[in-house]
Amino acid sequence: MRSLSKRSYGGLLIILAVVLVMAAVGLASAAEPVNVIVNGDFELPWEDNSGVAPHWSPYTNGHAHVGWYEETWPEAVHSGERAQLMEIFEVDPGQQSRVIAIYQTVDVAPNSTYDLKFYAIMRSMVQPGDRNKGEFEMHWGVDYSGQGDYENVQTWHLIPLEEQNRLGSTGEYPDDKPLFYEEVTGTIDTGNSSRITLFIRGLKKFATPPEVNFDVDDVTLVGPPPGSSGDMVEAAMPDTGAVFLGRVSTGTAVMGGIVLVVIGLAAASAVVRLRAR
Numbered sequence: 320m321r322s323l324s325k326r327s328y329g330g331l332l333i334i335l336a337v338v339l340v341m342a343a344v345g346l347a348s349a350a351e352p353v354n355v356i357v358n359g360d361f362e363l364p365w366e367d368n369s370g371v372a373p374h375w376s377p378y379t380n381g382h383a384h385v386g387w388y389e390e391t392w393p394e395a396v397h398s399g400e401r402a403q404l405m406e407i408f409e410v411d412p413g414q415q416s417r418v419i420a421i422y423q424t425v426d427v428a429p430n431s432t433y434d435l436k437f438y439a440i441m442r443s444m445v446q447p448g449d450r451n452k453g454e455f456e457m458h459w460g461v462d463y464s465g466q467g468d469y470e471n472v473q474t475w476h477l478i479p480l481e482e483q484n485r486l487g488s489t490g491e492y493p494d495d496k497p498l499f500y501e502e503v504t505g506t507i508d509t510g511n512s513s514r515i516t517l518f519i520r521g522l523k524k525f526a527t528p529p530e531v532n533f534d535v536d537d538v539t540l541v542g543p544p545p546g547s548s549g550d551m552v553e554a555a556m557p558d559t560g561a562v563f564l565g566r567v568s569t570g571t572a573v574m575g576g577i578v579l580v581v582i583g584l585a586a587a588s589a590v591v592r593l594r595a596r
């Protein structure tokens with residue numbers, strides 16, 4: 320078999336160099352994460368009388384008195400001057416698992432992982448000795464079709480929260496402890512979705528009299544900018560030749576980019592040396 324001429328060898332090296340530099344630039348410019356939630360701190364002034372913060376929508380499965388309110392009680396606000404308050408009481412006789420929720424549909428990058436974080440308070444009128452018996456719960460869930468359809472949520476993630484006295488520091492001694500927010504975290508893998516809906520819900524399981532309130536503040540969902548290809552890059556497996564999708568941090572991508580730039584430059588200088596001969 321005829322060996323490669325110097326010229327065709329040089330041509331191959333040029334192509335290799337160009338490919339490597341392009342790959343390096345692509346990796347090194349891996350976009351910085353962004354928060355895709357709008358008005359997650361609930362600070363935009365309430366525009367109507369629905370009680371639901373701008374850019375958020377309400378959901379309930381009914382059969383109870385439910386209400387959404389602009390929370391301005393400083394003790395029940397995590398940041399700034401506002402939070403989202405939701406309440407349930409007067410459940411219809413025999414009804415179980417009544418739900419109140421807010422949701423927001425956002426654009427996301429597919430094949431990416433987003434970090435969800437928010438803060439919540441769950442507080443009831445239940446007597447101290449009867450709290451934290453599991454009558455109330457909070458959850459978050461995702462409609463991966465981005466249609467804002469509650470029925471599309473397949474998994475509800477239970478938020479472990481302490482059930483506090485609804486009246487906080489204004490309660491009757493000795494049940495007059497100030498309210499406190501608890502941090503909630505989770506991850507959302509977008510799969511092939513470029514648009515998803517995030518639901519945050521409160522649940523009252525039984526048709527008992529006590530009122531329950533849920534406060535939510537500072538919701539963030541952080542990941543690759545919508546429209547980007549996401550943070551999953553293809554990587555070759557040398558042993559099997561298989562290709563897998565893995566999450567690559569920006570730091571790793573930049574390091575990989577630097578390595579590829581060095582390899583590309585080495586290949587390019589080899590071309591120059593070959594041509595100089």
Ligand SMILES: [Ca+2]
Nearest residue numbers: 360398399401
């Ligand atoms: Ca706030």
